[in-house]
Amino acid sequence: MPHLGGQRPGYLYIELLAYQSGTRGDNPMSKAVKFLKDDALVKVSAYYAGLEPAQPTAISVARPGPAKPDPAGAGKAATAGCAGCHGETGITKTPGMPSLVGLDPKYLVSALNAYKSGGRKHDMMKTLVSALSDADINNMALFYATQKPARAQTPSPGKPAAGKAAATACAGCHGDAGVSTNPSTPSLAGQDAEYFAAAMRAYKDGSRSDATMKAPAASVDDNAVKDLAAYYASQQPRRPAVRKPLTTAELAARCDRCHGVNGNSTDPRSPALAAQRADYLEPAMRAYQKGVRKSKAMTAMLDGLADAEIERLAAHYAGQRARSVVFIILPPK
Structure with a gap:
């Protein structure tokens, strides 16, 4: 009353x-x-x-x-331990480590939960996320989604022009220029080239399981993967449509x-x-x-x-x- x-x-x-x-x-x-x-x-x-x-x-x-804590502050606090590999605002400076900026929260939450459950194999990531609550994961994903996007600050040795031609087949799921419009599908724009190439190899050899990615990954050779990685790394990522x-x-x-x-x-x-x-x-x-x-x-x-x-x-x-x-x-x- x-x-x-x-x-x-x-x-x-x-x-x-x-x-x-x-x-x-x-x-x-x-x-x-x-x-x-x-x-x-x-x-x-x-x-x-x-x-x-x-x-x-x-x-x-x-x-x-x-x-319930302020999600903006809680997300920033929860990501403090991630900065060493993924950058303070999710923009990586370490080759082989993915940028997390520009990803829709729905996708990133799903990815982190997959590491937590063991669905995605990575011992270090499983250890790091095992202690996170659902609220922690949601706040972290929201934090990265609301940061100012920028390309990964890492080298990309392939040929972007050749990669652009090859990326035509990827646009249906990952969007033009690698900016996805589907919350469940990751954007690739601005992603670290070495991480992208490693992910494609993992899809190809089956160590990373995704029915929709196995056939596309199997259809490209190492040179094409390197070019695709360079093309997407050169694209400007965009902030997903998420209210801060x-x-x-x-x-x-x-x-x-x-x-x-x-x-x-x-x-x-x-x-x-x-x-x-x-x-x-x-x-x-x-x-x-x-x-x-x-x-x-x-x-x-x-x-x-x-x-x-x-x-x-x-x-x-x-x-x-x-x-x-x-x-x-x-x-x-």
Whole structure:
């Protein structure tokens, strides 16, 4: 149940009218205010607005289960151990080590899980990913997908022009110029040439299993593979179509435009969020997101936010110090 003490009077009055009219559904609140006159609604709103607001407590901020971290920061932290081979932002400088930038998260998650399960054979990778949770892997894949893409900083000894001609047969799956449009199929643009060639040999001899790659790999000789590797290494990788997750501060900055700094609204029509219960704010935001509670502005602001982002926002505002506001009606000039 939400705190009402110190809430903005205009907002309270508007919501009481919504309950009374049935806009907020048929529930105990709508029944409680159904027969109240407008003057009573005004007085109820003024009464609660005049009370001292609640302040953050461990109970109001807490939610069941561990708090979900900011995926942007969590992904960066989880990839710290990968930088030595794959580069700080997934752009390799080590021949034979793949770049991870420019890969769709769906593909990279699948690849990392294959190493973890032993479906892809690589003792060092299996050891490194064995301790990662699903959340770690998802955050890592998202981190690499949102980095600025660039070509691998490694040599590519083949002939790019010859490789371009040979790559025509690959475009159906891996995209023109090696930029895939299928989240499950890796982009090859900007990839390390030595890694590409090793992967093709592995598909050819069966040490790396993929039914769709065995026949194409078997149809090209070593020189053609070297040329293909040089061609793809020379292409500019692109960032996949993935929304970069916002930090809690960035999310809150958008909300503060209407709800005031740190959720202390100065508009009597906009609710204060500071020190409001997290277990109220979360379902309220999801109700706006799904259109159960009607507000075009709120639905638009929350569109596309993941559950973890909503949870972080709710916890942020639940932990802010609430401040009282006195509204004074000035006489007309």
